[in-house]
Amino acid sequence: MDSPVAGGPIRLDVSTPVFEGPLELLLALVEREEVDIFKVSLARVTDAYLAELASREIPDPQEMAEFLWMAARLLLLKSMRLLPGESPTDEESELLGWEDEVRQRLEEYRAYKEIAGELLGRAQQESFAFPPPARPVEAGGQEAPLDVDVLVAAFNSVLARIPPRPLVVRGRTWTLQEKLEVITDRLRRGPIELVELILESHDRLEAVVTFVALLELIRRSVVRVRQKERFGPIHVELREAAP
Amino acid sequence: MSEVSAALEAILFSSNRPLKVHELQQATDSDRNSIEGALEKLREALDGRGVMLMRHHDEVHLATRPEYAGAVRRALRPEVSGRLSQAAYETLAIVAYQQPVARARIEEVRGVNCDSVLGNLELRDLITEVGRGSGPGQPKLYGTTMRFLQVMGLESLDHLPTPSEGAELISRTKG
Numbered sequence A: 001m002d003s004p005v006a007g008g009p010i011r012l013d014v015s016t017p018v019f020e021g022p023l024e025l026l027l028a029l030v031e032r033e034e035v036d037i038f039k040v041s042l043a044r045v046t047d048a049y050l051a052e053l054a055s056r057e058i059p060d061p062q063e064m065a066e067f068l069w070m071a072a073r074l075l076l077l078k079s080m081r082l083l084p085g086e087s088p089t090d091e092e093s094e095l096l097g098w099e100d101e102v103r104q105r106l107e108e109y110r111a112y113k114e115i116a117g118e119l120l121g122r123a124q125q126e127s128f129a130f131p132p133p134a135r136p137v138e139a140g141g142q143e144a145p146l147d148v149d150v151l152v153a154a155f156n157s158v159l160a161r162i163p164p165r166p167l168v169v170r171g172r173t174w175t176l177q178e179k180l181e182v183i184t185d186r187l188r189r190g191p192i193e194l195v196e197l198i199l200e201s202h203d204r205l206e207a208v209v210t211f212v213a214l215l216e217l218i219r220r221s222v223v224r225v226r227q228k229e230r231f232g233p234i235h236v237e238l239r240e241a242a243p
Numbered sequence B: 001m002s003e004v005s006a007a008l009e010a011i012l013f014s015s016n017r018p019l020k021v022h023e024l025q026q027a028t029d030s031d032r033n034s035i036e037g038a039l040e041k042l043r044e045a046l047d048g049r050g051v052m053l054m055r056h057h058d059e060v061h062l063a064t065r066p067e068y069a070g071a072v073r074r075a076l077r078p079e080v081s082g083r084l085s086q087a088a089y090e091t092l093a094i095v096a097y098q099q100p101v102a103r104a105r106i107e108e109v110r111g112v113n114c115d116s117v118l119g120n121l122e123l124r125d126l127i128t129e130v131g132r133g134s135g136p137g138q139p140k141l142y143g144t145t146m147r148f149l150q151v152m153g154l155e156s157l158d159h160l161p162t163p164s165e166g167a168e169l170i171s172r173t174k175g
Helices: A022-033 A042-054 A061-082 A090-124 A149-157 A176-188 A196-198 A202-220 B003-014 B020-030 B032-045 B066-076 B086-098 B103-109 B115-123 B146-152 B169-173
Strands: A223-227 A234-238 B050-055 B059-064 B127-132 B140-144
Touching: A022 A042, A042 A090, A042 A149, A061 A090, A090 B020, A090 B086, A090 B146, A149 A196, A149 A202, A149 B050, A149 B086, A176 A234, A176 B146, A196 A202, A196 A223, A196 A234, A202 A223, B003 B020, B003 B059, B003 B140, B020 B032, B020 B059, B020 B127, B020 B140, B032 B050, B050 B127, B059 B146, B086 B103, B086 B115, B086 B140, B103 B115, B103 B140, B115 B127
Parallel strands: none
Antiparallel strands: A223 A234, B050 B059, B127 B140
């Protein structure tokens, strides 16, 4: 697009060289013209708008269309202002309404820009408010050695929920050593509830091996079990020094 | 400071995440009014101290006062997060003052597409989806997060800066 204004208008001198959209460009032009957005005639900034548009490269067609749409409206507005006295047609009346609406939008946009500036200022001062760090709160409650009766009761209550081994399909058989390793591995990822650990079994035999392995791990002081409250969930976790 | 206030202080001091008011109710076996009253007392008691009570909608947390961010930084050298663009701050400002707000409204104010900016802010946990609009397509509604208050060093959304001009324009749409 050729520059429509003879003599070349003054290039806009603002700190942000790139405008994100027609509204931002228009706001910069209007603010240069007049502090009070509601006093400035948008027609007066038409030339500057067109000049700025001509000097820019806008590769995105949709973005270009938005800039051009605004340009077209500004030009029409300017032509109306240049030919006063004529009573406005319907389209022109609508355009005058548009000018007011754009002024409202510019004013609102300016207010948010100002706040954005303040937020940016706060961020640049690095006035961060640090929350408390992750802090492990030691679970209270009964420490190991937990009464084995409690463990057995918990085990019995969950055993009923595991299906008996089907007669036809032969499931794999777990050795105690395998289970010891599986449980230790599993607990390295974090504590687990006793019930869940046992429910991971595919059949009752596996559940029994799991439970015996757990008792063995407790005996070896590799794991410990806690119960925060009577009848509450029983948690199994590795002791810190565990290998 | 009441006993409930002191208990709340202890809970918030120990927690690395914001707590909802109803969680505090359960923990202290108090009703909502006494929690709100106790929080207010705690807030007053922390006046002039190094930490402050932070409130974001229904969530509360403790955090260091922004005035001492420099001292904390020098002592602990925490990670500094990446800088945001001008567009991001504009979008953040609109979300902060108009929440819950749909993308269409933000784009109306800024006059440009805000898709990627919103995605970026969401990724940084500065804004989040807080609901769905009732309009066609039930658009996502955005709101700020507790993290937003932390990054900006604000005690609550009531402490957002007030614009010198166009204030009535914004406060009219606020809330």
